[in-house]
Amino acid sequence: MTWSPRAAETAALAVVGLGLTLGVVLVDPLGRVLVGAGALLVLALVVRDLLIRPRLSAGPDGVDVRRLTGVVHLPWGALRVSVRESRRLGVRGRTLELDTATGVDDDGVLVVLGRRDLGADPGEVARRLRGLDPTRRL
Numbered sequence: 304m305t306w307s308p309r310a311a312e313t314a315a316l317a318v319v320g321l322g323l324t325l326g327v328v329l330v331d332p333l334g335r336v337l338v339g340a341g342a343l344l345v346l347a348l349v350v351r352d353l354l355i356r357p358r359l360s361a362g363p364d365g366v367d368v369r370r371l372t373g374v375v376h377l378p379w380g381a382l383r384v385s386v387r388e389s390r391r392l393g394v395r396g397r398t399l400e401l402d403t404a405t406g407v408d409d410d411g412v413l414v415v416l417g418r419r420d421l422g423a424d425p426g427e428v429a430r431r432l433r434g435l436d437p438t439r440r441l
Contacts, residue, residue: 304360306423307359308352308358309422312422317346320342320345321346351371357369359421365379366379368401379436382402382403383402384399385400385402396417399417399421400415401413
């Protein structure tokens with residue numbers, strides 16, 4: 304199973320980034336700096352979305368998380384899957400947490416992915432990952 308940012312969202316971001324790039328010529332010099340910086344940030348998100356596909360993939364030996372610096376492999380035996388809900392400024396958010404730390408002195412790996420990273424609800428992804436885990440205790 305694999306999860307990635309939705310292609311339609313990435314395409315919409317590309318359109319917004321190109322629109323901002325074209326808008327640079329219509330504004331004053333200070334506006335060019337601000338609009339240009341916004342365009343660069345949005346287009347950087349588009350490039351990131353295209354380079355790290357699929358963002359998360361699960362197989363028989365564990366879970367692979369793709370980052371800009373490479374792929375991190377998280378074996379099933381050490382993996383703890385959880386969903387964290389938070390509320391900031393009145394907006395509720397859910398994130399998927401993949402943790403491999405087993406003790407206090409263990410330098411495990413913590414990966415936090417949101418809905419945009421996964422292209423799906425983090426709770427649903429967590430449920431499916433738990434179903435794929437061959438080491439899961441019933």
